[in-house]
Amino acid sequence: MKTLEQITSCLNGYDPEALDADLARAAILDFVRPVDAVETVPLRAALGRILAADVTSPIDVPGHDNSAMDGYAFAGSALAARAADAPLQLLLGATLHAGDAPAALPAPDRCLRIMTGAVMPAGCDTVVPQEFCELADTPEGRVMRVSPELSKQLKPGDNRRLRGEDLAAGSRALAAGRRLRPADLGLLASLGIAQVAVQRKLRVAFFSTGDELTPVGEPLAPGAIYDSNGTTLGAMLARLGVEALDYGNVGDDPALLEAALRRAAGEADAVITSGGVSVGEADFTKQVMARIGEVAFWKMSIRPGRPMAFGRIWADDARAGAGAVMFGLPGNPVAVMVTFYCFVRDALLTLAGEAVKPLPRFKLPLAAPVKKKPGRTEFQRVRLVAGEDGVLRAHLTGAQGSGILRSMSEADGLIVLAQHQGSLAAGDLVDVLPFEALV
Template identity: 40%
Template sequence: MTEICYPKSAALLSVEQAQQHIRQAIKPIEQHESIGLTEALDRILQQSIHTPIDIPPQRNAAMDGYAFASDALIKNQATMLQVIGTSWAGKPFTGSAQPNQCIRIFTGAVVPDFADSVIAQEQITRQADQITLPENTKPFKNIRAAGSDVKQHERLIKAPKKLKASDLGLLAAAGIDKVQVTRRLKIGFFSTGDELTAIGQALQPGQIYDSNRYLLDSLLKQANHLVTDLGVIKDDSQLIEHTISSAAGKFDVLISTGGASVGDADFIKQTLEKCGQVNFWKLAIKPGKPLAFGKIDDCLFFGLPGNPVAVLVTFEKFVKPALQQLSGLYPTQALQLLARCETPLRKSPGRQEYQRGILRQISPGEFSVQAAGQQDSHQLKVTSLANCFIVLNSECKGVEAGEMVIVEPLDTSL
């Protein structure tokens, strides 16, 4: 096996160094497909889109009221106008008007060529077909110009971009019904370990239920992913080798949990030495010190630790940005906020820690956080209670109650 050429050192690799090595090894996929707007939410736009029309396509009223020509206004006096028709949304007024005439108009309705102003219906008084505009009525108000949102041929959306609901609304407003998006990533994942038992089966002595596959399956559920659960692979080097070698040609990404260390039963390392180009790192991160990353032919491989909280942390810090980059996006940084820590936090220097916390918004722009509980990497209940990571850098020796800390929200609804 020829390993990927990353620096080898006894020192632990920092989070940033590992992320940089991963970024340098990834080439975004180029294949794309054309899909309809109803299928496009959260897909990755591959080609920038320009509008074929003005948006809006004609001048229209910004509110319900009356459209008139400003030449009719009498300075410092109330102005009386005759109502001669109505412009409805979808049913424009097609007649002409004299300077002392106006039309009733509704929000979104086309403003006829003779009018350059719209007055809100609450500002006038009306008797039969006569309206009175108040003294000092301001002209040239409440009309949206054609192209006031986007002008014809202007770029609507720049690729690459993960399409959100407002993007699809914008595309529909331009009359665009299909988009070119990056094809879905094909992702396979599996767990390793003789101790793992499927849900629904009775636990035998020394066994635990496999939570990692359910955790990964949830983390990977996205519109631009095609995800396959490859099950639990026992600690058997031949089984692991067969799984990896047969799966590598079917997927863009393979993810394993467990067996990424160097114990006697950790067969991932020796298997990958036969199958691919993979580096094994010890990272300055807690939880999640052991990590494997590399390629098996054209398939990216991530070997994550076995403890479930370490799976969550290493997925968020390394796998998630890699999947974004592979899809053609620029990897994003997690949102970080400053919060006042309500509880003391224990930590030894040497590794960057992602402790699980409960974040609260005290007032707009002001946050507090407390530890969600004990911080062992097997404790999923604490992770279930948490809504953020408390990020403590490698030099940190602990935090006293009342100190400010950096947090990364896992949920933006506080």
């Protein structure tokens, strides 16, 4: 396992005093490794869990050639046997429903009534939709007839689902690292799989730091503020499907901080703190973290969310076991959310064993000019509003200070302004990171 120092020493342009966001993200993802713990759960309890191993189909799906629609099954050779301008006309036999035992076509000049999903009869390879057909009684018996014009549209093999065309026995149905969705559970059920191996839920401990913080619901003393970060972090973690361990608030005391961190390192796979990492904080914060782990303190070239600590901490001085990955986030509420989604989210999903995909972005025009200086990546909060012309535009949600949590509550997403970009004009296209993508 690489140390944090080894990883950062290999980063081209590494500068802990002005670290590029992409370099920081690369270092974090290079450092974290999935937690090696698997459990088996019933299929109906697997929604949102992360698949621990590839699932191989034990059967062909579908298990037989079958009809793709309600209609009439026949041998495709009958299409070539008819005269060019003649209708397709076949004597009608029995009716087959989905679930009926397999049947056989009595003769090439006959057809069978067939319903969607019914097994194709032996000797049949084609189905004509019922809306193409008319029925008539003749001296030979009842016949199915298709007009010459419509007959010309038919080809052998039409409207037949082939055995195993969805999944062949022995093929991979789902890949390890996938977060299971409703359709995935339905797919597994269609294979007769009643239970599935999933990664153990990632355990994430989190707490806020600062003597000024008051737990929500308690009286607010003069000069104190309510701890909104704890609630925000808990909600963001809930959306990731991890097991969140809320340690509440920890005061500005080195002994309390060390005790909380050591406890978290013993109980959790990852630890997130908010506050206590910016310039001017008491020196004990760095000292405590360095004493119980390997932790780097970075100043990011981003806004909001410049200061951050990252590394690994252990529960005791022996540094036994893997310890816990640690993220020390800024104290301002908006900075907490931005750094969480920019750096922490993908790392937690990787730890949890998920095959992480980049968050989706799309380009939209700005509704008004935006001021920005080159040299740092900025995340600004926007509402997405359609104008009278039907075009969706990005509108800033007012003041963009890192302590204005209301600006996040009113926003539909973030615009991501690259480090090299300067000010932008109304109508310029920007990358938009929608909040509803952050799951």
